[in-house]
Amino acid sequence: MLVNNPQLRYRKLKDFAFAFLALMLLSFALITLLALILDLATTGLPRVSGAFLTSFPSRFPEKAGILSAWVGTLCVMLVTAGCSIPLGVAAGVYLEEYAPKNLLTSFIELNIVNLAGIPSITFGLMALGLFVYRLNFGQSILTAGLTLGLLVLPIVIVATREALRTIPGPIREAAYAVGASKWQVIQHHLLPYSTGGILTGVIISLSRAIGETAPLITVGALTFIAFLPTSPVSEKFPYVSGQWLWDSFTVMPIQMFNWISRPQAAFHVNAAATGLILLLMTLAMNAIAIYIRHHFRKRIKW
């Protein structure tokens, strides 16, 4: 009888054993993630306070804070977004809507795939040679922002292309039928409809950039910064200034690395607190991205 076939029973047992193994590995991975978060929280949470967020780094671990680090992160992210969003969205629109099917286009596409696989530290080496020494941007917020902007460019391009691809062809045809030009179709229809997808990609790319450390260390980001960048608004004419772009900076992951590399355990507590804040920011950004993706998917029905 088939039911009592020992070979079949053995195969079914193997099938079951595999599912069990997979579940074990999956839960192991998730439990480790949980352990990481709990470890950071138990060590770092007591250190997180208003004073920690509003103090400069210091030789004394209990007085040190991350004011210059989070302000630096904010400034660098502004430059990164300002560089990667226009460039990435424009490139995505070109490749999806304009690009003819030829050798040049497939070369650009292959190049973008490859760019995503290039080690991030080589972006830092490029930035050091190009931005710092050849263009004389110095070891500034501008250099750091541009470096990270170029690093996450492929993420924005791919997200833009995917968002545009989900818009059905008849939408474009309907707009052309009433006399819209190509750019009008893109500006009035395609871009608004793909905002959700593009926004998701942008948030994911920024969450990647916010934790990126290696390329910034390579461009020579100083680790002891006890001052803030120049304020963008001033009392004197012309009231706004871009001077902050040229200031030296530190960011949260670099500050954390700096504290980990010290032997004293008290600095490790500071590192844990910084890591906890950094981790929560990244996780929150990812959660927002997932929410936006779901929200837009539900709202738009073709």
Added chain:
Amino acid sequence: MSLQETDALDASLDKLNIKKISQLKQTQLNVRKTRIFKERIIEGLLFLAAGSSVLVTFGILSILIIESIPFFSHVSLREFLTEREWTPLFDNPKFGIAPLLSGTFLTTSIALSVAIPVGTVIATFLSEYAPARAREMLKPVLELLAAVPTVVYGYFALLFVTPMLQEIFPDMPGFNALSAGLVMGLMIVPYISSLSEDAMRAVPNYLREASFAVGATRLQTAFKVVIPAAFSGVISAYILGISRALGETMVVAIAAGLQPNLTLNPTEPVATITAFIVQVSLGDLPHGSIGYQSIYVAGLTLLVITLLFNLIGFGLRRRFREVY
């Protein structure tokens, strides 16, 4: 109104209208002309944006090569490849890339020996076993593993995993390749599982049904039908995992030590190519100094290795591509 008068009025009206119509046509033409011009400009700008990605690749390659060339004017390629020590900042400098390569390959192998089996098993489970709802929920949660900043993983490896491993290997130093490699492996799991799962899900269902119809279990179907059919996608996932592991910097810089060490013993401290670049960058680095040149040579070596693996992956993908 007399007939003459009406005629005259008509004639003057016509004149006026013709003038108006031709004026109107002219403006329409102008509008269209400027519109076409504008469209062209926009297309050109968008093309430049798309082309900028090529410029980035070109920029990385050329800067790395240009800054590396002076290095080889005082170190021979032979010394670079055969010398067994890497001490470019010492008084008596030695320039052998071997210890950095061994460190890189050691941590990468440890990471991959975790990430490839675990990632593949999880991908197979999510694609072939898990119900759709569970998959939709588990996948984003698993991808959070890839979202954690690497510097946080470095902290975790040094201050959580290493002390745990020291319970098993009491003689292991605080900096070691094993802990860094294991944590790196965990970090890479979602890259491999997500991409492999996408590839497996793209395999058409009739192949599975045919396999079930001749009496295969799900496990047999997964490993004998689905994975072979999705092999080119699975290979891409592995290659991305390898690239990540080779280029990973902060975990190894924090947890594996910074001492170039020609060894394949996972319980010893090692320095990877990336960790060396970080270590040198932390110090003062004047343009054109030997330290400056050495990080570019190290970076170029890393880039060449990464590109080599990508090329192999490209070849394998073409070889195993299945079209349905």
